[in-house]
Amino acid sequence: MSTTRCRSPLLAVALSALAGCSGDALTPGELAQVLTMSPVPAPPPSASNRYADSPAAAAIGKTLFFDPGLSADGKTACATCHDPKRHFTDGERVHTALGTGNRNVPSVETAAWQTWFFWDGRADSAWAQATGPMRNPVEMGATAESVQARVRDVDAVAFGEAFGPLPEDSNLTLALVGKALEAYERTLGPGPARFDAFVADLRATGSSTVLTGDEQAGLRVFLRRGCVNCHSGPLFTDGSFHNIGVPEIAKGGMDIGRALGATAVLDDPYNCLGPYSDAHLPALIAPPATSSGPKATAHPCAELRFLDPSFPDWPLAFKTPSLRNVADTAPYMHDGSIATLAAVLAFYSTLPGTPLIGHRELTLQPLSLSQREMDDLEAFLGTLSSPAR
Numbered sequence: 001m002s003t004t005r006c007r008s009p010l011l012a013v014a015l016s017a018l019a020g021c022s023g024d025a026l027t028p029g030e031l032a033q034v035l036t037m038s039p040v041p042a043p044p045p046s047a048s049n050r051y052a053d054s055p056a057a058a059a060i061g062k063t064l065f066f067d068p069g070l071s072a073d074g075k076t077a078c079a080t081c082h083d084p085k086r087h088f089t090d091g092e093r094v095h096t097a098l099g100t101g102n103r104n105v106p107s108v109e110t111a112a113w114q115t116w117f118f119w120d121g122r123a124d125s126a127w128a129q130a131t132g133p134m135r136n137p138v139e140m141g142a143t144a145e146s147v148q149a150r151v152r153d154v155d156a157v158a159f160g161e162a163f164g165p166l167p168e169d170s171n172l173t174l175a176l177v178g179k180a181l182e183a184y185e186r187t188l189g190p191g192p193a194r195f196d197a198f199v200a201d202l203r204a205t206g207s208s209t210v211l212t213g214d215e216q217a218g219l220r221v222f223l224r225r226g227c228v229n230c231h232s233g234p235l236f237t238d239g240s241f242h243n244i245g246v247p248e249i250a251k252g253g254m255d256i257g258r259a260l261g262a263t264a265v266l267d268d269p270y271n272c273l274g275p276y277s278d279a280h281l282p283a284l285i286a287p288p289a290t291s292s293g294p295k296a297t298a299h300p301c302a303e304l305r306f307l308d309p310s311f312p313d314w315p316l317a318f319k320t321p322s323l324r325n326v327a328d329t330a331p332y333m334h335d336g337s338i339a340t341l342a343a344v345l346a347f348y349s350t351l352p353g354t355p356l357i358g359h360r361e362l363t364l365q366p367l368s369l370s371q372r373e374m375d376d377l378e379a380f381l382g383t384l385s386s387p388a389r
Contacts, residue, residue, distance in 0.1 A: 024216075024217070024220065026220065026223075030220070030223050030224075031202070033223065033228065034199060034202070034219070034223075035199060035202065035203060036232075036233060036234075037195075037199065037232075037233060037234055037236070038195060038196045038198075038199035038200070038234055039192075039196055039199070039200070039234060040113075040189060040190060040196075040234045040235065040324075041234060043112035043113055043186050043189065044112075044113065046112075046125065046126070046127070046182060046186070047125070047272060047279050047300035047301065048124075048125050048127070048128075048272045048277035048278050048279040048300065048301070049125060049126075049127050049179045049182055049183070049278055050179075050278040050281055051162065051163070051176075051179045051180065051183055052127075052179070052182055052183055052186060053183065053186065054162060054183055056158075056161045056162040057162040057163070057179060057180045057183035057184075058180070058183040058184045058186070058187055059158065059161075059162070059184075060155060060158040060159055060161070060162045060180045061179075061180035061181045061182070061183045061184030061185070062184045062187075063155060063158060064078070064155065064177055064180055064181055064184075065077065065078045065079055065082075065181055065184055065185075066078070066079045067150070067154070067155075068080070069150050069154060070134060070140060070142055070146075070147055070150050070177075071097075071098070071134075071140035071141060071142055072098060072140065072141030072142055072146070073098060073141065076097045076098060076139070076140050076141075078130070078133065078140075078181065080097060081095050081097060081105045081133075081139075082105065082107070082108050084388065084389040085388050085389070086328070086329065086388065087107050087109055087190075087325040087328055087329050087388050088107045088108045088109055088188065089104075089105050089106070089107050089329045090105045091330070091331075092104075092105065092331075092336065093331050093335075093336030093337070094335065094336050095139065097133075097138065097139045097140065098137065098138055098139060098140065098141045099137065099138030099139075100138065101138055101139070102255060102335065103118075103119050103255075103334055103335060103336070104119075104331060104332070104333065104334060104335060104336035106118075106119065106321060107322070107324075107325065107329060108126075108185050108188065109188050109189060109190045109322075109324065109325065110189070110190060110235050110237075110322045110324060111126040111129070111182070111185040111186070111188070112126065112185065112186040112188075112189060113189075113235050114126070114239060115239055115303055116239065116241075116261075116265070116303075116319060117129035118132065118261065118319075119257065119261075119318045119319055119334040120241075120257045120258050120260055120261025120262075120264070120318065120319070121241060121258055121261040121262065121265060121319055122260070122261035122262075122264035122265050122268065123265060123268060123270070123271070124265050124268075124271050124272050124301075124303065124304050125182065125270075125271075125272060125277075126178075126181070126182035126185055126186070127175070127178035127179040127181065127182035127270070128178060128268060128270040128271060129178075130177070130178040130181035130182060130185075131174050131175065131177070131178040131270055134147060134174070134177075135174075143170075144170035144171045144173065144174040145170045147170070147173060147174050147177055148166070148170040148173040148174070151166060151173060151177065152166055159176075159180075162180060163176050163180075171269070171276065172276060175270055175276035178270065188389075190235075190322075190324040190325060190386055191386030191387055192386055193324070193325075193383060193384050193385055193386045194210055194211065194383045194385075195211070195380075195383040195384050197210045198210040198211045198383070211380075211383055212379070214375070214376050214379045215376070215379045215380050215382070215383050216380075217376040217379075217380075218373075218375075218376035218377040218378065218379045218380025218381070219380045221369070221373050221376055221377045221380070222377060222380055222381075225367050225369070225373075226367070227348075227377075230242060230320045231320065231323050235322045235324060236322050236323035236324060236326075236384065237319075237320045237321060237322045237323070238320050239319070239320065240319070240320055241257070241258040241314060241317035241318060241319050241320070242317050242318070242320060242363070242364075243257075243313065243314075243315070243316040243317040243318075243355055243357070243358045243360055244318075244351075244355075244360060244364060245316075245351065245353055245354065245355035245360045246318075246333045246334065246335060246337060246338075246347075254316075254356060255316070255334070255335070256315045256316060256357075257314070257315070257316050257317050257318045257334070258314040258315075258317040258318065258319075259309070259314040259315040259316075259317070262307055262308075262309035262311070262314060263309040265304065265307070266304070266307060266309060271301075271304055272300065272301035272303075272304045273301050273304055273305070277301075279300040279301050313358060315357045315358060316355060316356060316357045316358055317358075318333075318334040319334075323381060323384055324384055324386070325384065325385050325386060325388075326341065326381050326384060326385075327341055327378075327381055327382040327384070327385050328385050328388065332344050341378055341381060342374065342378055345369065345374045345377055345378060346374065348366075348367050348369075349366060349367045349368060349369040349374065350366050350368075351364065351365070351366045
């Protein structure tokens, strides 16, 4: 990697000539990859939620998201841990509600684009995920019956506008509350960041002055040192699970992550194949593939149908988080054990310790970054921030 640097904060990157300072230009392949990283596309359809894009469902979902009355103590709402002013995180190492958990609170801003939910992927839709904290005794501590009673007493009219009469089956009511919450979360996607303006300029005019020289240098580090291998695409995540050897929380013992989550999602009655899913509805099943051969219809729950919970690399593996707004959502990692973004980069630079299980070294090597490279990389990651709500 060249150490020749551009000092001007108004560096223009020509699309045709890939211009920059000598030795610092993006290659054609790198430029093509950058263009795949923005803009954030419209959310894909929700395979198991017929109400996912219903304005009425989103409206009641927003009300429910901020309603502490759904919890056992009457004080804890979804928004208690998912604070809009913090990009729907809480700024704490691990969540604290009715009790104290052992994992960091992830943002819900990118929920509409995800396949698996929670750090271990134990839910396969945003609506199924939303039912989890409500049922968790250390989060909201509710039951299906208590959620149904709250909706009946406070939100029956708005609920009826979205879903019709309140079901007698409290588990179905809980599923519909989850689907309303998903509909609301699908309206939250990450806002435009400076990086998006940079890419838009490149695509439209072939040049941009949006990012500083240091930020562009950080982008090159991001591309050339392999960060993009797991943090790819407009959401800056591969959506998969990796064991990177993050230290364990001492009091919690070993958190085996995806190895447990893969089993849990198969057993979840709210999964895509379960009785409360809408995936069986013809309107939500993907249309036949376009080809010159026989037509084939994609199963809407294919990811779940072919899930193998015995995959040997899943113990201690956790989901790759999106890097959208990463500079504003400390602390980091599934257990919140790394307090600053600079410390995260230092971790990847040295990869301290040895994973308790697995072979991290087969897929991940220390980046051995210089301090300048870490500073530039942190500067680039800051360009992925958008205004909080």
